[in-house]
Amino acid sequence: MDELDFNDKTVLVVGGSSGIGNSIAQNFRRRGAQVHVWGTRANAAAYADSADSDLEGLHYARVNVADADLIEATRVPFARLDVLVLAQGTVLYDRQEFLTEGFKHVLDVNLTSVMVCAQKFYPLLKDAKGALIVVSSAAAFHSTRGNPAYNASKTGAFGLTRTLAEAWARDGIRVNGIAPGLVETKLTQVTTANPKRLESALRGIPLGRLGTPQDMANVALFLASPLAGYLLGQTLLVDGGMLLA
Structure with missing residues (x-):
């Protein structure tokens, strides 16, 4: 028996159009799952110019998760859901998160x-005895001086993962999370595209390299599989040892 076989399983990756979420979505697709992704652009073709997007074989829908009403109103094309991955995320630089408008926007996307x-997919997850995976961040475990909203939202997601895990365990839903360290995506280009910042960051990572979206996708596959059947409410820090010091 291949415990990483997801044939006949349905997966939804919110934020699955690019970056970490996209790698997670493709990882499940390669393992046989029918995979749906939500993103912000008009259609899948609109991601043709995005280096960290591969929507081949995925079912795409445009949903602006910053608007709770839109999430609740969105009709879904499946009647079963085995795995829900919540990988949506945004960050604002140049001190925009110190302003109320910027702070609220980041919280809306990353936490609310x-x-x-x-909650929207709770009934389907309950019926399937499914898995919910929340992608937070290593930022939940340390301060991020220039990004108070990002930090607060990811810390909140970490706490929410534990709380939902306890609340829904008796319903057969396993809730766990992933906290990526420094992963090369469009959200981290402020560091990865700056040679001096990158050099400094790499000195603080014992494994000596950036994380990749595929590193995170492999952990997601594990968390959704029977191999993690007795793991509950945990957020796995996947950071190459960055926070060991």
Whole structure:
């Protein structure tokens, strides 16, 4: 028996149009799952110019998760859901998160939408005895001086993962999370595209390299599989040892 076989399983990856979420979506597709993704652009073709997007074989829908009403109103084309991955995320630089408008926007995308999506799909996850995976961040475990909203939202997602895990365990839903370290995506280009910042960051990572979206996707596959059948409410820090020091 291949415990990483997801044939006949249905997976939804919110934020699955690019970056970490996209790698997670493709990982499940390669393992046989029917995979749906939500993104922000008009259609799948609109991602043709995105280096970290591969929507081949995925079922795409445009849903702006910053708007809770839109999440709740979105009709879904499946009647069963085995795995829900909440990988949506945004960050604002140049001190925009210190302003109320910016702070609220980041919280809406990174935290409020996590709860709204989880609640929307709770009945389907309960019916399937499914798995919910919340992608937070290593930022939940340390300060991020220039990004108070990102930090607060990811810390909140970490806490929400534990709380939903306890609340829904008796319903057969396993809730766990992933906290990526420094992964090369469009959200981290402020560091990865700056040679001096990148050099400094790599000195603080014992494995000596950036994380990749595929590194995170492999952990997601594990968390959704029977191999993690007795794991509940945990957020796995996948950071190459960055926070060991």
